[in-house]
Amino acid sequence: MSSLTRGALFEAGAVDQLQASMRGELVRPGDAGYDEHRKVWNGSIDRSPGLIVRCAGVADVRAAVGFARRHDLLVAVRGGGHSFPGLSVCDDGLVIDLGPMKGVRVDLEAGTVRAQAGVLLGELDRETQEFGQAVPSGIVTHTGVAGLTLGGGIGWVMRKHGLTIDQLESVDVITADGELVRASEDENADLFWGVRGGGGNFGIVTDFEFRLCPVGPYVVAGPVFWAMEDAPEVLRFYRDWIADCPDELMTIAVQRRAPALPIVPPDLVGRHVIAIVACYAGPVEDGERVVKPLKDFGSPVLDFCEPKPFLAHQQTFDPSFPHGWSYYVRSCDVAALDDDVIDVVVEHGSRIVSPISSIALWQMGGAVARVDEDATAFNGRQAGFTFNINGNSTTADAFEAERQWARDYWSALAPHHTSVYVNFLMEEGEERVRQAYGAAKYDRLKALKRKYDPTNFFRLNQNIKPG
Numbered sequence: 494m495s496s497l498t499r500g501a502l503f504e505a506g507a508v509d510q511l512q513a514s515m516r517g518e519l520v521r522p523g524d525a526g527y528d529e530h531r532k533v534w535n536g537s538i539d540r541s542p543g544l545i546v547r548c549a550g551v552a553d554v555r556a557a558v559g560f561a562r563r564h565d566l567l568v569a570v571r572g573g574g575h576s577f578p579g580l581s582v583c584d585d586g587l588v589i590d591l592g593p594m595k596g597v598r599v600d601l602e603a604g605t606v607r608a609q610a611g612v613l614l615g616e617l618d619r620e621t622q623e624f625g626q627a628v629p630s631g632i633v634t635h636t637g638v639a640g641l642t643l644g645g646g647i648g649w650v651m652r653k654h655g656l657t658i659d660q661l662e663s664v665d666v667i668t669a670d671g672e673l674v675r676a677s678e679d680e681n682a683d684l685f686w687g688v689r690g691g692g693g694n695f696g697i698v699t700d701f702e703f704r705l706c707p708v709g710p711y712v713v714a715g716p717v718f719w720a721m722e723d724a725p726e727v728l729r730f731y732r733d734w735i736a737d738c739p740d741e742l743m744t745i746a747v748q749r750r751a752p753a754l755p756i757v758p759p760d761l762v763g764r765h766v767i768a769i770v771a772c773y774a775g776p777v778e779d780g781e782r783v784v785k786p787l788k789d790f791g792s793p794v795l796d797f798c799e800p801k802p803f804l805a806h807q808q809t810f811d812p813s814f815p816h817g818w819s820y821y822v823r824s825c826d827v828a829a830l831d832d833d834v835i836d837v838v839v840e841h842g843s844r845i846v847s848p849i850s851s852i853a854l855w856q857m858g859g860a861v862a863r864v865d866e867d868a869t870a871f872n873g874r875q876a877g878f879t880f881n882i883n884g885n886s887t888t889a890d891a892f893e894a895e896r897q898w899a900r901d902y903w904s905a906l907a908p909h910h911t912s913v914y915v916n917f918l919m920e921e922g923e924e925r926v927r928q929a930y931g932a933a934k935y936d937r938l939k940a941l942k943r944k945y946d947p948t949n950f951f952r953l954n955q956n957i958k959p960g
């Protein structure tokens with residue numbers, strides 16, 4: 494594998510020829526925009542690629558793939574740049590940056606929307622909510638549609654409308670040999686199965702076509718907070734309350750220290766709190782009735798669960814996860830919120846030190862669980878809850894202690910681990926990727942990899958090795 498920064502790597506002028514053929518921009522070390530474009534969301538990742546190809550369209554993607562292949566370069570593919578372990582940037586090699594590809598087209602008659610690979614969740618929401626529609630996606634609006642979709646996509650309306658991939662109609666893919674391949678249930682169905690959970694292993698998806706779902710534009714949504722000392726009672730109430738709840742209701746339990754935001758009273762800032770964040774993806778009157786027991790439980794210290802635009806609710810977590818801080822995540826699924834799990838949550842949640850570390854405990858089930866487990870490469874549809882344990886820091890000095898807190902929390906849950914969501918993995922090695930898919934699916938994905946990318950050209954991802 495060549496490096497773009499060492500020695501004479503390819504014939505003189507090759508980079509200039511590439512630039513001349515492109516609509517987009519090439520960014521090289523030393524260029525004005527280089528530092529801006531090599532940065533990814535996770536500030537703990539600091540890599541220096543030899544070349545960044547900012548693609549304006551499919552032709553640029555093909556040119557970049559061909560260039561990398563001819564010069565045997567390591568390739569990173571970037572959608573929204575939100576890979577937790579920073580898999581969309583590399584040292585020395587070539588970054589294929591899809592960020593400029595921002596096209597979104599709603600087709601109300603067909604009930605679909607097409608989004609190019611550089612679109613962020615908030616941008617897709619903006620276009621679809623204009624018509625009271627949405628694609629089920631994630632909970633932070635600056636996340637990329639591309640990487641999120643390719644891993645599965647969990648979010649506020651999934652219990653009603655399924656994972657992001659459950660509303661995927663078709664994709665356009667540029668394969669490792671530069672071919673443009675369309676995949677859907679009717680065309681290249683094996684590839685379509687693989688891209689719905691198998692990540693970027695099989696090629697670069699340049700265009701996504703989704704089915705639209707009616708959502709909002711107003712929903713009853715938001716967090717209710719209690720002091721962390723109340724966590725044992727809150728979690729037991731919560732478990733019982735959601736046991737038979739309608740699919741319209743989706744919740745996430747959060748533990749953190751109350752943030753210094755204008756909406757948080759000064760005497761609460763820094764105190765350990767537990768929140769249940771709800772979103773009712775149905776009529777507002779029904780939502781108000783369904784969330785009332787939550788709002789009435791115990792002695793909440795803050796309550797922001799109320800009717801609001803879905804677009805506003807989608808931004809709830811944005812201030813908690815800005816670009817540039819140091820982020821580390823440990824994740825696992827568990828079958829149920831039984832008393833042992835609650836004990837772990839109470840104990841380790843109370844140990845949070847950093848003002849920006851947190852956990853999110855996602856309620857799964859509903860429409861997600863009703864899709865056949867073998868229908869897509871995504872694994873873990875029967876999970877009861879997904880843990881996202883975020884050991885975060887604004888300073889490099891404090892980062893290791895936060896990572897250790899996250900690892901300890903995760904280890905304490907080990908007896909309860911079932912599966913793990915592939916998009917919540919760090920770089921944890923082949924065995925963990927295998928665990929994420931389960932043995933049978935992993936083997937099927939390997940066979941698909943041998944067919945579509947036998948040389949493992951696309952390897953900077955949760956990699957499925959062809960061999």
Ligand SMILES: Cc1cc2nc3c(=O)[nH]c(=O)nc-3n(C[C@H](O)[C@H](O)[C@H](O)COP(=O)(O)OP(=O)(O)OC[C@H]3O[C@@H](n4cnc5c(N)ncnc54)[C@H](O)[C@@H]3O)c2cc1C
Binds near residue numbers: 534630643
């Ligand atoms: C703040 C934050 C919030 C999150 N919230 C959620 C959530 O609510 N729900 C959820 O399901 N996940 C969530 N995630 C996880 C998220 O789904 C993954 O991090 C996802 O990979 C991000 O996609 P991206 O395009 O932004 O990332 P990138 O870093 O650009 O890419 C991630 C991976 O996908 C590959 N890739 C990107 N684009 C393409 C493409 N077009 N074709 C082929 N391969 C490609 C990259 O090479 C890389 O391996 C969140 C992550 C963060 C950081």
